[in-house]
Amino acid sequence: MSDAGAPGPIIQVTDVVKLYDDGLVRALDGVTMSAARGEFLAVTGPSGCGKSTLLQLIAALDRPTSGSIVVEGRDLREAGNDTYRRTGIGLVFQLHNLLPNLTALQNIEVAMFSNGHSHGEQRTRARELLDAVGLGAKEKVTPPRLSGGERQRLAIARALANRPPILLADEPTGSLDSAAVDRVLELFREIREREGVTLLLVTHDAHVASTADRIVYMRDGKIVAAPEADVPAAAPAP
Amino acid sequence: MPFLALITRNVLTRRVRAGLTGLAVAMAIMTVVALGVLTHSLRRTAISVLQTGSADFTVAQKGVSDVLYSSLDNSQVARIKAEPGIQSIVGVLVAAIKLDSSHPFFLELGIPPDELAPFGVQILKGRPYTATATNEVMLGWRASQDLHKNVGDVINIDGNNFTVVGIYSVGNVFGDSASMLPLTTLQTNERKPGNVTLAFVKVTPGTNIDALRKRIEQANPEVATVRTQSEFGRVDRNLSLISAANVGITIMALIIGAIGVMNTMVMSVFERTREFGVLRAVGWTRARVLALVMGEALLISFVGAMAGVVLGYLAIRGIQRVPELVGVFQPDYTSAIFARALGIAFGMAFFGALYPAIRAALLVPMEALRHE
Ligand SMILES: Nc1ncnc2c1ncn2[C@@H]1O[C@H](COP(=O)(O)OP(=O)(O)O)[C@@H](O)[C@H]1O
Ligand SMILES: [Mg+2]
Numbered sequence: 001m002s003d004a005g006a007p008g009p010i011i012q013v014t015d016v017v018k019l020y021d022d023g024l025v026r027a028l029d030g031v032t033m034s035a036a037r038g039e040f041l042a043v044t045g046p047s048g049c050g051k052s053t054l055l056q057l058i059a060a061l062d063r064p065t066s067g068s069i070v071v072e073g074r075d076l077r078e079a080g081n082d083t084y085r086r087t088g089i090g091l092v093f094q095l096h097n098l099l100p101n102l103t104a105l106q107n108i109e110v111a112m113f114s115n116g117h118s119h120g121e122q123r124t125r126a127r128e129l130l131d132a133v134g135l136g137a138k139e140k141v142t143p144p145r146l147s148g149g150e151r152q153r154l155a156i157a158r159a160l161a162n163r164p165p166i167l168l169a170d171e172p173t174g175s176l177d178s179a180a181v182d183r184v185l186e187l188f189r190e191i192r193e194r195e196g197v198t199l200l201l202v203t204h205d206a207h208v209a210s211t212a213d214r215i216v217y218m219r220d221g222k223i224v225a226a227p228e229a230d231v232p233a234a235a236p237a238p
Numbered sequence: 239m240p241f242l243a244l245i246t247r248n249v250l251t252r253r254v255r256a257g258l259t260g261l262a263v264a265m266a267i268m269t270v271v272a273l274g275v276l277t278h279s280l281r282r283t284a285i286s287v288l289q290t291g292s293a294d295f296t297v298a299q300k301g302v303s304d305v306l307y308s309s310l311d312n313s314q315v316a317r318i319k320a321e322p323g324i325q326s327i328v329g330v331l332v333a334a335i336k337l338d339s340s341h342p343f344f345l346e347l348g349i350p351p352d353e354l355a356p357f358g359v360q361i362l363k364g365r366p367y368t369a370t371a372t373n374e375v376m377l378g379w380r381a382s383q384d385l386h387k388n389v390g391d392v393i394n395i396d397g398n399n400f401t402v403v404g405i406y407s408v409g410n411v412f413g414d415s416a417s418m419l420p421l422t423t424l425q426t427n428e429r430k431p432g433n434v435t436l437a438f439v440k441v442t443p444g445t446n447i448d449a450l451r452k453r454i455e456q457a458n459p460e461v462a463t464v465r466t467q468s469e470f471g472r473v474d475r476n477l478s479l480i481s482a483a484n485v486g487i488t489i490m491a492l493i494i495g496a497i498g499v500m501n502t503m504v505m506s507v508f509e510r511t512r513e514f515g516v517l518r519a520v521g522w523t524r525a526r527v528l529a530l531v532m533g534e535a536l537l538i539s540f541v542g543a544m545a546g547v548v549l550g551y552l553a554i555r556g557i558q559r560v561p562e563l564v565g566v567f568q569p570d571y572t573s574a575i576f577a578r579a580l581g582i583a584f585g586m587a588f589f590g591a592l593y594p595a596i597r598a599a600l601l602v603p604m605e606a607l608r609h610e
Contacts, residue, residue: 059519061518061603061604061607062602062603080523082518082521082522082523082524083521085518085519085521086520086521086522087521091519093519093607097519097607098516099516101247101251102244102247106239106247109239110517110520111520111521113526119239119240122239158520161520
C-alpha cells in the first residue's frame, strides 16, 4: 500500500472502454476520471449511462475491454484481485446483497475470512460496526427481518469490515424512503470523518449527489461537462 | 465466525434436503458396512480351516465351491510327498459341525497320531489319542476352556461320545479352538475313507517355495496350493464370489451416493449463484468458495455415514436373528470395515461435490451478482 501522503489520485481511470454483447453495447466509451485521497466523489447521470459499469470495473468485479484503472498505484490488470476486493475496497451494492440465512453479525463476519485476525477480533470488529450503523441491538436478526434502510446500513457496515481505504457505493439509497436516505447519507459522513475513507458514490439522484465534495457527470458511457460548472473552472469559456 | 460454523449453518439452512441426502448416504453406507461385516465374517470362518496347523503352504482340491468340499486321496498325497524339497506333508480331514447354538462352527481335524508333531501340535496335558481309537479326542486349549471340558471328561460330538484324552496347542487361534481325533475314525464317521481335505506342507530349509508349488500344480492339475489368505479364492469359489459381489456392491453404493450428493450440491450451487457472487465481491478466493461447497458436501456425507454405520450394525443384528443363521453367522466387526465406510463416504462427498464446487468457484463475480 502506498503511503498516505502520496501525491496523485487514489483512483485513476484512464481511457476505459467497456463493451458488452460482442461490442453491440458500448457501456463505457473512453472514460478518464480520478478521485483524490479522502475525497467524497459522486458519479451521476441518467439511467443506462454506464455508472454501475464504471464502479464494477473499479471494484475489479470485471475487466475493462481497454484502458487502465490504477488504484493506490496498483494496476488492476495485474495480479489477483481477491485480496484487493477484500482489503482494498468496500462495496455497497444497489441491492443490498446480504446473505439471507446469516444473522446481521454473521453477514459482516463472512467478509472477514482470512483477513489475518482471530475469530474473536473479527467478532469485536463486527459488533463495533453494527453499533456504528445503529444496528447494535439487531446482531442476531437476519436480513429478511430488517427494514430496507437497516439492510442498507448493514451492507455499509459489511463494506467497512476490513478497514478499506476506499468505499464504493452503487445507488445505496436507491430503494429507500427519504428518512432512510438521510440516515444513510449521515452515516457516510460519519464514516468519512471516523475512518477517513475515500468515498465513490454512484447515484442518479441529484439530491444525494449534491452532498458530495465533487460530482462527475456521465452520459452515454462518457464523462461530460457539468450542467453547473464544478469541474476546474479556472478559465470558463466566454 | 469459524469456517466450519458457516458450513454447518449453510447445511442446516436447507435441512430437509440435507437430511434426505444424508439418508441416501446412510443407506449406501449401511449396505457397505453390513456386507463388509458379513463377507469378512464368512471369510474369517473359511480361512480358519486353512490356519489350523503350522505349514509353509497348503494343498487342496482346485476350484471347489467351499474349501470344506475339497477332497484329496491318499495316492495324491503320496505323489506330492515324493517331490524333492518337502520335509513333511500332513493330510488332514476337516469336518465342521455344529456343537450347539453357541458353537455353530466347530472344527474336527482328523490326523494320525504320528503326524501330530510335524503338524506342530504340542500336548499340554494328558496324552495323544491312539491311532485306531474310536472314542478318543483331544481338544485345543481354547476349546477346552470354552467348553469347560478337561482331560477325562466326556464330550458328545455329532452324536458320538468321546473321552477327552489330551489338551493341545498349535499356536494359532483357529487350531486351538478345534478338536483332533484319529484320521481313520473321522474318515469312518464322515464316510470318507481314504480321503483328506487338505494337506499341510513343510519344506526343507532353503527350498524355493514358489518353485515347489509350481511343480506340484503342474504335476497334479487337479490341486491348488495356497500360501496366503488372498490366494484362498483358488480353493473356495463361493468365498471369492462373495468377495467380488462385495466389491461390486461397494462400488455401486459409492456411485449412487455420489450421484445423490451431486444432485443436491448442483441444485444448491445453482440456487445460490448470487450468494457466491456476493462472497467473491467481498474478497473470497475461488479456493474458499470451492472449500465451502466441498465442506458442505463432506458434512452431509459424514453425518450420513455415521447414521449408516449405526444402521449397518442394526442390520447385522437383524441378519443374526434370521432363524437359519442363528449362531452360524458370528459377526466380526473390524475397524477396517468402519474405516472403509468412512472412506467411501468421503469419496461420495468428494466425487459428488467436485463438479458443483468447481462450477461455483469458476463463477464470474459480476455475472453471479446479476443472477436472479
Ligand atoms: N452485463 C451486461 N450485458 C450487456 N449489457 C450491459 C450489461 N451491463 C450493462 N449493460 C448495458 O450497459 C449500459 C450501461 O449500464 P449500467 O452501467 O448499468 O448503467 P447505469 O448504472 O448508469 O444505469 C446499459 O446500456 C446497459 O444496458
Ligand atoms: Mg446502475
